[in-house]
Amino acid sequence: KKAEWAKLKDEKTLSADGKHFTLGANIGTPKDLDGVVENGAEGVGLYRTEFLYMDSQELPTEEQQFEAYKAVLEGVGPDENVTVRTMDIGGDKELPYLPLPEEENPFLGYRAIRISLDRQDIFRTQLRALIRASAFGNLWIMFPMVATLSEFRQARDLFEEEKAKLVAEGVEVSDNIKLGIMIEIPAAAVLADKFAQEVDFFSIGTNDLIGYSMAADRGNDKISYLYQPYNPSILRLVNYVIKSAHKYGKFAAMCGEMAGDPIAVPILMGMGLDEFSMSATSVLSTRSLMSRLNAADLEGLAEKAIDAETNEDVIALVKAEVPEAE
Numbered sequence: 001k002k003a004e005w006a007k008l009k010d011e012k013t014l015s016a017d018g019k020h021f022t023l024g025a026n027i028g029t030p031k032d033l034d035g036v037v038e039n040g041a042e043g044v045g046l047y048r049t050e051f052l053y054m055d056s057q058e059l060p061t062e063e064q065q066f067e068a069y070k071a072v073l074e075g076v077g078p079d080e081n082v083t084v085r086t087m088d089i090g091g092d093k094e095l096p097y098l099p100l101p102e103e104e105n106p107f108l109g110y111r112a113i114r115i116s117l118d119r120q121d122i123f124r125t126q127l128r129a130l131i132r133a134s135a136f137g138n139l140w141i142m143f144p145m146v147a148t149l150s151e152f153r154q155a156r157d158l159f160e161e162e163k164a165k166l167v168a169e170g171v172e173v174s175d176n177i178k179l180g181i182m183i184e185i186p187a188a189a190v191l192a193d194k195f196a197q198e199v200d201f202f203s204i205g206t207n208d209l210i211g212y213s214m215a216a217d218r219g220n221d222k223i224s225y226l227y228q229p230y231n232p233s234i235l236r237l238v239n240y241v242i243k244s245a246h247k248y249g250k251f252a253a254m255c256g257e258m259a260g261d262p263i264a265v266p267i268l269m270g271m272g273l274d275e276f277s278m279s280a281t282s283v284l285s286t287r288s289l290m291s292r293l294n295a296a297d298l299e300g301l302a303e304k305a306i307d308a309e310t311n312e313d314v315i316a317l318v319k320a321e322v323p324e325a326e
């Protein structure tokens with residue numbers, strides 16, 4: 001199998017009937033670029049920049065961030081995209097030098113874009129570093145844990161302000177930076193048709209979207225049975241997000257674990273997901289699976305999955321109709 005996968009390393013990702021899907025890699029630091037190249041990923045679908053903050057003793061400077069973002073953009077090169085997520089701190093991700101308030105429910109609290117919009121000093125520094133790095137590749141920026149249109153608009157306005165300042169300073173910047181949001185809060189998924197009119201792209205973060213939709217923490221053994229990626233409620237949200245993006249000509253990606261899950265992949269192909277971003281080590285096996293499936297045939301599978309009753313029914317459905325998805 002490994003030998004068969006290796007042959008696909010330099011190939012594009014095509015279904016048996018010739019439909020192209022983008023298979024990106026999720027990375028945490030510029031060091032992870034080796035894995036992206038070795039596994040033939042088509043760009044980076046999620047660069048988790050919070051590691052830059054977590055691996056440091058103090059807030060990373062604009063210059064330090066610029067160097068990291070530039071390294072990733074140059075490493076990926078001009079033919080593929082790099083989707084950089086602005087800092088997703090809070091929840092379980094702490095910074096020793098940035099004390100966060102004690103909270104009853106940190107996962108429902110001060111985190112991610114909420115911190116960025118509150119601490120504009122930190123956010124503007126990150127945006128400047130990103131915009132400066134944009135001259136070195138194809139940069140897509142996305143904001144984590146967006147719940148409302150207002151949050152996206154505020155983040156976009158800060159981005160536009162910093163970009164205008166850099167242009168006025170004579171700094172070379174790309175005029176083709178794409179702006180998107182992670183869909184990981186159910187409220188944003190349900191309002192995807194409105195968001196789609198303002199963003200360039202979505203990236204569905206199923207790790208959090210499943211947890212918040214089922215109100216179940218995957219780390220909690222007592223209720224882990226509720227962490228159900230294929231529950232039709234989750235599949236309906238995912239499908240609605242993809243269809244809403246496409247209704248307005250926007251791009252729909254997924255960067256949660258589900259994007260590399262062999263049971264979910266045929267359903268997501270049938271829904272028309274544009275980009276699947278996963279850990280680099282899953283890229284070749286996923287490309288191999290996709291190459292054996294007819295995308296057109298999977299539309300019916302996706303419809304049946306959305307209309308199913310339970311998580312288990314969906315697993316049984318995929319196993320019966322797609323024996324390749326072992």
Ligand code: PEP
Nearest residue numbers: 184205206207208255256
């Ligand atoms: C997600 O929530 O699916 C996601 C990709 O973000 P993270 O795993 O970093 O929370």
Ligand code: MG
Nearest residue numbers: 184205207208
């Ligand atoms: Mg998340």
